[in-house]
Amino acid sequence: MLRQTFIAALFACASVAHAETRVPQSQAEISMGFTPVVKQAAPAVVNIYAKIVRQGRANPLFTDPFFRDFFGDGFGVPQPRVQNSLGSGVILSEDGYVVSNYHVVGAATEIRVVTTDRREYSAEVVLGDRESDIAILRLTEAEDLPFLTLRDSDQVAVGELALAIGNPFGVGQTVSSGIISGLARTGTATGNARGYFIQTDAPINPGNSGGALIDVNGDLIGINTSILTRSGGSNGIGFAIPANLVAEYLDQARAGNERFISPWAGMAGQHMSADIAESLGLAVPEGVVISDLHALSPLAEAGLSVGDVITHVDGEEVNSPAEMKFRMSIAGVGGTSVLTRLKGADRQEIEVALIPAPETPASEETTLGDGTVLPGLVVARVNPSLITRLGLSLSQEGVAVLDPGALGARAGLRPGDVVNAINGTAVVRPEDVVGALTDPGRRVQMDILRGNRSVSLRFRL
Numbered sequence: 001m002l003r004q005t006f007i008a009a010l011f012a013c014a015s016v017a018h019a020e021t022r023v024p025q026s027q028a029e030i031s032m033g034f035t036p037v038v039k040q041a042a043p044a045v046v047n048i049y050a051k052i053v054r055q056g057r058a059n060p061l062f063t064d065p066f067f068r069d070f071f072g073d074g075f076g077v078p079q080p081r082v083q084n085s086l087g088s089g090v091i092l093s094e095d096g097y098v099v100s101n102y103h104v105v106g107a108a109t110e111i112r113v114v115t116t117d118r119r120e121y122s123a124e125v126v127l128g129d130r131e132s133d134i135a136i137l138r139l140t141e142a143e144d145l146p147f148l149t150l151r152d153s154d155q156v157a158v159g160e161l162a163l164a165i166g167n168p169f170g171v172g173q174t175v176s177s178g179i180i181s182g183l184a185r186t187g188t189a190t191g192n193a194r195g196y197f198i199q200t201d202a203p204i205n206p207g208n209s210g211g212a213l214i215d216v217n218g219d220l221i222g223i224n225t226s227i228l229t230r231s232g233g234s235n236g237i238g239f240a241i242p243a244n245l246v247a248e249y250l251d252q253a254r255a256g257n258e259r260f261i262s263p264w265a266g267m268a269g270q271h272m273s274a275d276i277a278e279s280l281g282l283a284v285p286e287g288v289v290i291s292d293l294h295a296l297s298p299l300a301e302a303g304l305s306v307g308d309v310i311t312h313v314d315g316e317e318v319n320s321p322a323e324m325k326f327r328m329s330i331a332g333v334g335g336t337s338v339l340t341r342l343k344g345a346d347r348q349e350i351e352v353a354l355i356p357a358p359e360t361p362a363s364e365e366t367t368l369g370d371g372t373v374l375p376g377l378v379v380a381r382v383n384p385s386l387i388t389r390l391g392l393s394l395s396q397e398g399v400a401v402l403d404p405g406a407l408g409a410r411a412g413l414r415p416g417d418v419v420n421a422i423n424g425t426a427v428v429r430p431e432d433v434v435g436a437l438t439d440p441g442r443r444v445q446m447d448i449l450r451g452n453r454s455v456s457l458r459f460r461l
Contacts, residue, residue: 050108088166088211096142100210151219153242166211178202196326204238263354266297287311312340366430376405
């Protein structure tokens with residue numbers, strides 16, 4: 001009797017968080033537990049098998065002419081290595097759009113999707129984003145598929161019941177239960193502090209990545225993406241990408257975007273600590289402090305400045321740069337958002353345009369040809385779009401490396417490097433790189449900026 005009362009109480013609590021939830025009305029319904037919800041939702045959760053082909057590394061000895069002459073040109077040629085990745089996905093539409101994690105399928109050369117009734121489909125990634133760890137796939141020749149309804153994840157509350165559905169360790173589809181443990185988790189699931197997650201204690205294990213986190217109505221709350229663990233197993237701290245962000249990715253995939261376009265704030269922000277709040281004369285630490293603004297930033301255009309504090313985006317609290325980015329991302333490009341600015345004791349609502357990162361100045365993307373010492377090197381002039389794409393600082397200018405090419409990589413160049421000078425001559429535009437590397441002499445010195453470090457690359461021709 002006590003157990004029945006406890007279960008009924010849990011469902012009653014869920015109904016408070018989600019008004020449409022129906023409390024069990026009879027002994028039979030209580031005994032069935034989550035069975036009706038699982039029967040409804042499970043067919044829309046699929047297993048994903050991804051094949052990744054990686055080129056093996058060559059032993060340096062194999063490049064030595066002596067060994068090539070002795071063993072033949074074919075000896076030591078690195079062979080491709082095939083890696084198989086296992087994960088889960090969620091069908092979002094009857095015509096075959098599926099969401100999964102980028103780390104499951106992003107580098108795949110072949111993707112196979114298997115439904116619960118053992119139908120198999122080939123699939124391709126139509127939109128993927130490494131930073132948010134989201135990939136939208138399209139199944140080939142699929143129709144009339146079961147799919148999950150996306151719930152407004154802003155209405156999810158801590159304490160709600162939640163179910164995680166996926167394929168952990170490849171044992172087959174599995175359902176685990178728990179509650180929503182936390183909201184607005186940032187910087188804990190991916191290490192780059194750019195994510196924004198729902199936290200749950202529903203067990204999530206390897207293979208669950210890309211699977212569904214659903215509520216007691218069978219609606220999709222989020223996409224399971226990672227766990228916090230030291231052993232590799234579930235410790236009751238799992239993270240899911242909110243459904244509202246998934247919805248924006250799906251919309252852009254349907255619109256034909258191959259790359260996710262997020263509104264550009266053109267700002268660097270800092271989490272409000274107690275010390276910063278005290279220095280600003282605030283009674284309570286809240287919001288995000290603007291620490292830097294690009295000259296073309298829509299926030300600067302709207303009148304915000306360094307030192308201002310942003311406390312809300314479209315009426316929702318923001319307490320970290322990742323949370324602010326999330327709020328602007330789900331609003332989408334093309335409209336406006338209302339930011340609440342705290343300046344001193346005054347609060348003001350300011351409308352800000354949601355624009356993509358500008359291509360100003362023009363990138364002038366250039367690929368060096370055979371007449372240069374680094375053929376295949378691809379460089380471009382830094383602008384806000386490249387700053388966003390490569391993760392450069394807002395104040396960065398100059399020429400960035402997009403692809404080092406085979407010889408450039410051997411010389412030590414990496415994507416994202418910013419070339420400041422070649423053989424002592426300053427580099428401002430891509431044409432300067434072409435000119436400097438067309439007839440540089442017998443020695444080349446490239447002064448580059450890599451992150452926050454200055455690096456000099458020297459090589460002889």
